[in-house]
Amino acid sequence: MPDPAPVEAAPRLADLTTLRLGGPARSYVAARSADELVAAV
Numbered sequence: 001m002p003d004p005a006p007v008e009a010a011p012r013l014a015d016l017t018t019l020r021l022g023g024p025a026r027s028y029v030a031a032r033s034a035d036e037l038v039a040a041v
Helices: 034-040
Strands: none
Touching: none
């Protein structure tokens, strides 16, 4: 299993959504592959 993607500083979720809704996230992982996504959760 690959190393998980690093946990980054919490962005505003509004900056990442189509409807521009959401406040600051507690944590954020930008998975670059399906394996990283599985490892993150």
